[in-house]
Amino acid sequence: MSFAFHRPDSIDAAIAVAREHGASARFLAGGTDLIIQINRRRIAPEHLISLAGLGLDTIGETGSEFVIGAMATHDAVVGHPAFQKQLKALTEASAVVGGRQVRNIATVGGNIVNASPAADLVPVLLTLDATVELRGGAGTRTLPLDRFLVERGRTERRPDEILTAVRFDKPPADSATAFLKAGRRKAMEISVICVAAHLVSDGKARIAIGAAASRTLRVPAAEAIVEKGGRAAFAEAGRIAARQMSPIDDVRASARYRRLLVAAMVERALGICADRIEGKST
Amino acid sequence: MSRQPLDLTINGESYQLMVEPHWSLLQVLRRELGMTGTKENCLEAECGVCTVLLDGKAVNSCILLAEQARGRSIVTIEGLGDPEHLHPLQRAFIDHGAVQCGYCIPGMILTAKSFLDECRGHVPSEAEVREALSGTLCRCTGYQKIVEAVIAAARQLNSWPEEAGRAS
Ligand SMILES: Cc1cc2nc3c(=O)[nH]c(=O)nc-3n(C[C@H](O)[C@H](O)[C@H](O)COP(=O)(O)OP(=O)(O)OC[C@H]3O[C@@H](n4cnc5c(N)ncnc54)[C@H](O)[C@@H]3O)c2cc1C
Ligand code: FES
Ligand code: FES
Numbered sequence: 001m002s003f004a005f006h007r008p009d010s011i012d013a014a015i016a017v018a019r020e021h022g023a024s025a026r027f028l029a030g031g032t033d034l035i036i037q038i039n040r041r042r043i044a045p046e047h048l049i050s051l052a053g054l055g056l057d058t059i060g061e062t063g064s065e066f067v068i069g070a071m072a073t074h075d076a077v078v079g080h081p082a083f084q085k086q087l088k089a090l091t092e093a094s095a096v097v098g099g100r101q102v103r104n105i106a107t108v109g110g111n112i113v114n115a116s117p118a119a120d121l122v123p124v125l126l127t128l129d130a131t132v133e134l135r136g137g138a139g140t141r142t143l144p145l146d147r148f149l150v151e152r153g154r155t156e157r158r159p160d161e162i163l164t165a166v167r168f169d170k171p172p173a174d175s176a177t178a179f180l181k182a183g184r185r186k187a188m189e190i191s192v193i194c195v196a197a198h199l200v201s202d203g204k205a206r207i208a209i210g211a212a213a214s215r216t217l218r219v220p221a222a223e224a225i226v227e228k229g230g231r232a233a234f235a236e237a238g239r240i241a242a243r244q245m246s247p248i249d250d251v252r253a254s255a256r257y258r259r260l261l262v263a264a265m266v267e268r269a270l271g272i273c274a275d276r277i278e279g280k281s282t
Numbered sequence: 283m284s285r286q287p288l289d290l291t292i293n294g295e296s297y298q299l300m301v302e303p304h305w306s307l308l309q310v311l312r313r314e315l316g317m318t319g320t321k322e323n324c325l326e327a328e329c330g331v332c333t334v335l336l337d338g339k340a341v342n343s344c345i346l347l348a349e350q351a352r353g354r355s356i357v358t359i360e361g362l363g364d365p366e367h368l369h370p371l372q373r374a375f376i377d378h379g380a381v382q383c384g385y386c387i388p389g390m391i392l393t394a395k396s397f398l399d400e401c402r403g404h405v406p407s408e409a410e411v412r413e414a415l416s417g418t419l420c421r422c423t424g425y426q427k428i429v430e431a432v433i434a435a436a437r438q439l440n441s442w443p444e445e446a447g448r449a450s
Pocket of ligand 3: 382383422
């Protein structure tokens with residue numbers, strides 16, 4: 001096992017290396033997934049293209065949007081002052097990705113491009129209607145995250161495209177988000193189920209669920225009944241979500257248990273959002 | 283063989299090395315430099331015995347390519363203190379009997395250091411310490427004493443006026 005290591009000094013140079021080597025090249029972010037896949041001999045890229053030092057790690061804002069650079073670490077998300085109130089779910093999700101050693105180096109971009117159905121930040125970003133920004137040989141394009149994700153391990157990304165950033169609108173003051181994760185233990189555990197919810201007091205609702213299907217999914221039918229029925233519909237939203245998922249049996253949990261979790265966690269996440277909007281909890 | 287030159291800064295000293303691109307930082311520390319204080323076990327970021335500080339933050343050196351540390355500052359347990367000048371965390375681990383076989387302790391201490399550096403200004407609760415150490419396993423399972431040692435070190439390191447005022 002070996003590969004050539006490339007350390008391009010600009011985004012365009014990184015894209016050029018990717019174009020030259022096609023399918024035999026991979027971009028390297030934190031490497032917490034990629035290096036393990038290589039060590040397990042699941043993949044054997046001949047070229048690794050480092051994305052470090054290209055200025056992709058900033059978390060910024062424009063008038064109406066937040067923009068998280070793909071190379072921002074989970075640790076940087078957790079420490080970001082703008083992600084404490086309405087956007088608290090971002091902090092809640094990044095704070096439970098692996099242990100500290102993983103969060104200090106694993107990136108937001110890696111969490112998205114990996115396209116694991118259990119990726120913790122992805123459901124939160126889906127509830128924020130996030131878009132991803134891609135830059136490749138053919139130029140720059142943006143796609144809704146919901147369209148970018150195809151299924152486990154597959155996205156709409158072309159091989160020479162770098163995910164440069166993920167963006168989403170600043171949420172209104174009278175809104176809230178929440179993220180819940182169930183694992184076999186409290187810390188250092190891949191999600192058995194994870195749930196994100198986003199509520200705005202004008203009625204808008206978003207619900208997304210991880211580890212319950214071949215990709216992270218929003219549940220529009222459950223969102224619709226919450227938008228109509230408010231708090232009284234939270235339990236029903238959970239039941240609808242549970243029916244729409246297609247969880248699997250694996251070493252972590254049975255499909256039946258996962259469905260029960262989805263119902264309970266969706267109801268609870270919506271309740272936390274409502275309490276946060278009403279100022280009953282932080 | 284396709285060794286490439288790589289300059290690394292480890293414990294404040296600069297090293298000129300020739301490394302294969304796929305070598306992990308752990309491999310370079312232990313096999314090339316003989317710095318065996320950093321331990322080697324699962325090689326998949328699960329156990330934390332290989333923890334080092336990269337620009338002050340704890341990372342798993344087993345899944346970090348040495349190339350990823352180029353131009354950054356690395357601290358290993360060898361750089362934290364020595365028998366005459368123990369770091370307060372090392373002193374506290376000894377005083378609290380937190381060391382059994384000792385295998386996990388370099389990683390434990392560096393994980394705790396990275397965490398305490400972020401805590402500047404407050405002594406963490408037991409729950410916070412347990413969460414902070416969750417990526418570092420002790421198979422002798424002496425967690426209670428380890429947690430007590432970290433809190434004791436935090437108290438001692440905490441010479442910030444705000445905290446001193448609260449404690450008195
Ligand atoms: C011990 C351990 C525990 C973990 N626990 C969790 C957990 O609890 N929750 C969770 O969600 N994840 C977990 N992970 C998985 C992983 O750490 C995260 O998904 C992380 O965010 C991946 O980021 P990375 O920067 O390390 O990605 P990398 O490994 O560098 O990259 C992953 C993939 O994405 C591609 N890629 C990365 N960035 C870009 C980009 N900007 N543009 C184009 N392609 C890109 C790479 O080529 C590669 O194919 C865990 C991993 C470990 C080792
Ligand atoms: S050897 Fe690196 S975490 Fe176990
Ligand atoms: S002291 Fe033996 S593994 Fe921790």
